Amino acid sequence: MSISRRQFFKVSAGAVAVTMAESVLACGSLRTNGMTQAETPSQSPARHMQEERRSAAGGTPAAHSGRSFNPLKERGMPIDQQFRNWAELVGKPYDAHNVPAYTRTRIILMNGIEVEAAVFSHQFTRHTNDLELRRELALTRRIEQQQQKAIAGLIPGEETTLEVVIGYEQLAVDLTAWLARHEPDPYARQVYEFGLLEDFDHLYRYADLLHFTQGKRAEEIVDRLTEIMPGRPTKLEHRHPFDDVRRPVAGAKAHPLTNLQVLTLVAAEQQTMNYYMNVGNRPVEPIARGLYTEIGQIEEQHVTQYETLMDGSMSWPAQLVLHEYNECYLYHSMMEQEEVPRIRQVWELHLAMELEHLRRAGELLRKKDRRDPEELFPQALPVPLRLEPNKEYVRKVLKEQVQLTADGTEFVSMGKLPANHRYFDHQETVNGIWVPTEQVIKQHIATKGQEYRFQSEGEHPVEEMRQAKRLG
Numbered sequence: 001m002s003i004s005r006r007q008f009f010k011v012s013a014g015a016v017a018v019t020m021a022e023s024v025l026a027c028g029s030l031r032t033n034g035m036t037q038a039e040t041p042s043q044s045p046a047r048h049m050q051e052e053r054r055s056a057a058g059g060t061p062a063a064h065s066g067r068s069f070n071p072l073k074e075r076g077m078p079i080d081q082q083f084r085n086w087a088e089l090v091g092k093p094y095d096a097h098n099v100p101a102y103t104r105t106r107i108i109l110m111n112g113i114e115v116e117a118a119v120f121s122h123q124f125t126r127h128t129n130d131l132e133l134r135r136e137l138a139l140t141r142r143i144e145q146q147q148q149k150a151i152a153g154l155i156p157g158e159e160t161t162l163e164v165v166i167g168y169e170q171l172a173v174d175l176t177a178w179l180a181r182h183e184p185d186p187y188a189r190q191v192y193e194f195g196l197l198e199d200f201d202h203l204y205r206y207a208d209l210l211h212f213t214q215g216k217r218a219e220e221i222v223d224r225l226t227e228i229m230p231g232r233p234t235k236l237e238h239r240h241p242f243d244d245v246r247r248p249v250a251g252a253k254a255h256p257l258t259n260l261q262v263l264t265l266v267a268a269e270q271q272t273m274n275y276y277m278n279v280g281n282r283p284v285e286p287i288a289r290g291l292y293t294e295i296g297q298i299e300e301q302h303v304t305q306y307e308t309l310m311d312g313s314m315s316w317p318a319q320l321v322l323h324e325y326n327e328c329y330l331y332h333s334m335m336e337q338e339e340v341p342r343i344r345q346v347w348e349l350h351l352a353m354e355l356e357h358l359r360r361a362g363e364l365l366r367k368k369d370r371r372d373p374e375e376l377f378p379q380a381l382p383v384p385l386r387l388e389p390n391k392e393y394v395r396k397v398l399k400e401q402v403q404l405t406a407d408g409t410e411f412v413s414m415g416k417l418p419a420n421h422r423y424f425d426h427q428e429t430v431n432g433i434w435v436p437t438e439q440v441i442k443q444h445i446a447t448k449g450q451e452y453r454f455q456s457e458g459e460h461p462v463e464e465m466r467q468a469k470r471l472g
């Protein structure tokens with residue numbers, strides 16, 4: 001049985017889209033500076049959450065389906081009912097002061113997933129002359145774009161670019177760590193752990209920039225759920241491009257979870273790469289511009305390393321099914337974990353849409369490749385992805401792997417590389433006379449007397465990286 005748009009909005013009486021449409025059309029005067037009366041600081045966060053919970057009545061059948069949920073069997077919302085009007089799309093942003101850190105990171109993740117959905121669909125379109133296929137892609141892509149707008153619009157304008165960056169790097173740390181902990185393929189797991197330590201270092205460099213330029217402590221943004229201290233130093237992450245190309249492990253013979261996890265990580269890193277490409281020239285301070293430039297190049301390396309785990313021989317229709325299946329898996333996962341009811345309803349609504357995208361992509365696979373989607377994907381969703389603290393795990397990986405670099409497709413200790421390795425030549429070229437990620441720490445020490453760190457679990461696990469430096 002399919003869910004109609006009318007039915008969906010009826011069961012989800014508190015759906016953010018409907019709430020927003022109503023507040024824009026009927027109660028526009030209540031909104032000042034992007035905040036409604038319900039979110040004014042005079043109201044306690046607990047009371048606010050209670051009210052949101054009360055408004056979250058009902059849900060889709062998917063919301064109550066548990067872990068045996070099979071997206072290939074469920075019917076979603078008919079495609080012609082999926083379009084929303086502008087008032088429905090421009091939702092009420094979250095309250096930057098009260099939003100849980102993992103709600104913020106879930107929004108960043110799903111924004112990146114929708115960007116990937118749209119970009120992939122454009123690429124597919126450029127690789128076929130089939131008019132019917134191009135129309136089908138244009139149709140679902142327009143919905144993916146609406147979903148992206150609805151999610152991106154949840155991030156409030158009050159959050160500065162740099163505060164948003166802290167969310168991006170927290171996501172990179174806790175998403176990569178969770179994926180590594182659950183990855184069935186040992187090589188893919190090693191690749192994730194390698195990348196994890198680099199994004200962990202980015203979080204620390206940006207947190208120091210935030211503290212000395214805006215006086216804000218990043219631990220308050222990450223809700224103290226992620227530690228902030230040096231990882232693999234960014235200046236050592238600059239490798240020759242050949243050394244970021246990995247071996248393909250995904251594909252028809254891979255564990256289905258590997259295929260999903262690799263795609264998720266590609267989309268998340270691509271989103272970070274794109275974000276730094278776009279916002280890197282917005283700050284005035286040279287040190288901030290330098291940080292975006294240097295770290296932005298590492299995100300390019302990360303996209304390269306994760307996308308080269310993918311199976312380049314997979315057909316375009318099969319890749320489309322993989323994308324839609326992954327969107328179902330992730331919205332279902334987000335929905336299971338989401339603690340803010342009105343955000344949860346966005347995940348529910350989008351899941352209902354993705355189920356129909358998946359069904360249509362499956363039809364396309366049958367028609368074009370003469371294959372059933374059931375051959376490629378499991379009949380029940382894997383364990384739901386969770387964003388949660390990974391402090392002990394990150395500390396263990398730090399202690400054991402901080403000294404690693406890549407040599408071709410494999411990982412080795414930096415000290416084992418021959419002196420004439422391309423790694424050293426490349427570093428000398430790009431680091432030249434100025435390394436912004438080192439400078440930012442020096443500047444922080446110069447202005448504040450010591451580094452900014454947030455170490456809730458004790459000393460740094462790597463002895464040489466212990467103790468924030470002090471002046472004098």
Ligand SMILES: [Fe+2]
Nearest residue numbers: 117144147327
């Ligand atoms: Fe989507």
Ligand SMILES: [Fe+2]
Nearest residue numbers: 169172199202
């Ligand atoms: Fe990063």
Ligand SMILES: [Fe+2]
Nearest residue numbers: 199269299302
């Ligand atoms: Fe990254």
Ligand SMILES: [Fe+2]
Nearest residue numbers: 324327354357
């Ligand atoms: Fe989709």
